[in-house]
Amino acid sequence: MNTATQPPFQRDQFYARDRRSVAAARRLARGALHYWGLADWDRADDLSLCVSELATNALAHGVPPGRGFLLRVRYDGDLLRVELHDSGPGEPRVPDAADEAGRGLLLVAALSDKWGVQPRRPGKAVWCEWDLVSR
Template sequence: MRAAEIESVQRFFEAHPESVRRAREFASTTLAGWDLAERIDDIRLCVSELATNALVHGTVADRGFLVRLEAEGDVVRLEVHDSRRRRPELCQAADTDLSGRGLVLVAALADGWGVQNRTPLGKIVWSCFKTAGRTTA
């Protein structure tokens, strides 16, 4: 991939539990198609965590969520868009907690992550992953 070349793809997922699996499959297929296999496992896990958060905490009135992947040079950016402004917080879950570890995993696996507001409503939770670039010409 040349430095100036940007590839971007996105897909909307309905507010259903099976959408998390579909979002992971979407990411895997996209990254394999871009010849960016080296970080597929890390990115798939982050897609799973962020999509689950969007489904459980970020969607209102069954609006669903959007997953966007962008590759530019040696960086893949993952975005999960949802319809609530409530910002997620990075916190350590207790051993007895049933949830609360998703953003800790994202922070550990990604080379950067953050949250930005989306207009007119909602937010984008993003994470970036450094790669070696495409494996083929």
């Protein structure tokens, strides 16, 4: 068996602290789905929206001036995972109902099967996943 054509597959891209990076990150994620044969996956739009929200949050709250963020999209045959790494402080959280800000993470929580935050030095990685087997 040719293991070069078998999962896991991963795409990593570093983006500058620039609002155009959100659309570029979304294009990378959709391109990866297409390349992996998942362009017609019924939750592809959910993944795109989650990438947009995570990238927007990173630019607004997590990426210090002069820095950027790393987007990682990984597919292992059973699971799709999106990670967004930034070097800023703080821990993202889903807001309370009364909060005016932070609605993006509500979308990520609602559209993905799981999400979370991993500490890094410096910063953090915010991730979300979709289980392709149990659906």
